[in-house]
């Protein structure tokens with residue numbers, strides 16, 4: 001990962017943290033991939049972040065891979081996130097493997113109402129360790145936290161798994177927007193921090209940041 005906030009650099013290197021020469025609309029760029037089983041809500045999560053909308057109704061599975069850009073400002077630095085929405089279905093796995101290497105950050109989702117999507121997180125992490133960069137930022141997300149009546153995975157189980165792998169964790173809802181922006185802001189802050197710390201700037205710990213900022217679902221403690 002290279003580049004300094006605000007520094008002009010030749011070209012808009014894919015996934016690099018650099019500014020293009022003639023387009024000062026952002027200071028850094030970073031690639032973020034959404035991963036997780038089919039149906040956990042990756043596409044809805046991205047649409048909620050990008051457009052502030054929730055697509056309810058018929059579920060249309062992603063085919064292959066799709067992407068959207070969004071610029072977020074963290075501590076005065078504009079970070080352009082290029083967000084790749086991958087297909088969760090097994091048959092598209094070989095397509096998505098090809099993109100892992102370029103990603104600086106991964107949002108790994110399970111569905112709190114679907115046990116197998118949670119059980120499969122370990123397999124996803126194995127795959128990530130095989131195909132992604134060693135220093136990739138990973139955030140674990142338990143999505144659909146709005147559906148408390150169908151919850152089968154306790155918040156504590158997500159916390160425990162995240163702690164085991166040393167990654168930040170939060171529950172989210174692509175429907176209500178709970179913690180959606182925070183997930184991307186945490187990544188943008190981490191990428192900005194990695195690109196170069198300013199003098200007198202305190203160090204940044206993504207796990208501490210997420211813990212201090214995340215909202216918790218109002219009723220999630222049982223199961």
Ligand SMILES: Nc1nc2c(ncn2[C@@H]2O[C@H](COP(=O)(O)OP(=O)(O)OP(=O)(O)O)[C@@H](O)[C@H]2O)c(=O)[nH]1
Nearest residue numbers: 038039040041042043044061062088144173174175
């Ligand atoms: N209640 C609720 N439903 C959600 C939420 N997120 C997604 N859904 C629903 O879950 C279904 C699947 O959502 P998608 O975003 O298409 O799932 P995906 O992970 O992108 O699936 P693939 O493209 O097959 O990998 C849709 O019917 C959504 O409306 C959420 O946070 N809360």
